[in-house]
Amino acid sequence: MTKTPDATRRSDRSRRAILDAALALVGEVGYNKLTIEAIAARAGVGKQTIYRWWPSKAAVLLEASLAGDAETDAEWTGFPDTGDLAADLKHVLRATVDEFNDEKYEAPARALTAAGATDPELGARFTEQLLEPQLALYEARLRTAREAGQLAPDTDLRLTVEMLVGPLTYRWLMRTAPLTHAYTDALVDRVLGGVANVTAR
Incomplete structure (x- = not known):
């Protein structure tokens, strides 16, 4: 008896191949030279298959980045809370530096940042789906520290997050300069020096 092909499984396999192809190609040729045709050829699908799911190469890249972020989140145990806010922030920012310096992450992240600057709809999706969830994790950790009396009661949490990641x-x-762990450590010390609860020292 001939087994009926599983269309859902085939569709998921094609989607994954397209996302992987987009991430690989943007690292190889850059965003400006990236085309839907090239993604389709690398993924082994027709370009109409891509256009059925996404309106543009930028949209493909955004979903690819979101998928990669979801996989990372699944492996991540959460923002550390050891009771030492400075150490926890340094740990996360050092990991961010490592990610920024990773070629696999850098090319698609730069491409999405550039595309979002000229495409308001894409930029809004990038902010809402990729950036805001990450900033919220910082904000939650700072809120815990403020409640523990480690930060001044009037500390603006979002502003503090922006001073750290901006x-x-x-x-x-x-x-403008190399990204290093020493830089992020100094950044954390400077920012926390401005918002620490002086009465708790």
Whole structure:
């Protein structure tokens, strides 16, 4: 008896192949030279298959990045809370530096950042689905520290998060200087020095 092909499994396999192809190609040729045709050829599908699911190469890259982020989240045990806020922030920011310096992450992240700057809809999705969940993790850890009396009661949590990740992102985007663990450690010390609860010292 001939087994009926599983269309769902075939569809999932094709989708995964397309996402993997997009991530690989943007690292090889860059975003400007990336095309739907090239992604289709690498994935072994017709380009109409891609257009059936995504409106543009940027949309493919965004989903590929979200899928990779979901896999990372599944392996991650959560934002550390050892009771030492500075150590916890340094641990996470050092990991962020390692990610920014990883070629597999850098090319698609830069491509999405650039595309989001000129495509408001894509930029909004990038912020909502990829950036905001990450910032919320920082904010939650800072809130715990504020409740424990480690930060000043009037500390603006979102502003503090932006002071931590903003300079790091700027240095990465503009390539003004190398990204190092020493840099993020100094950044954490400077930022926390400004928001620490002085009465708790």
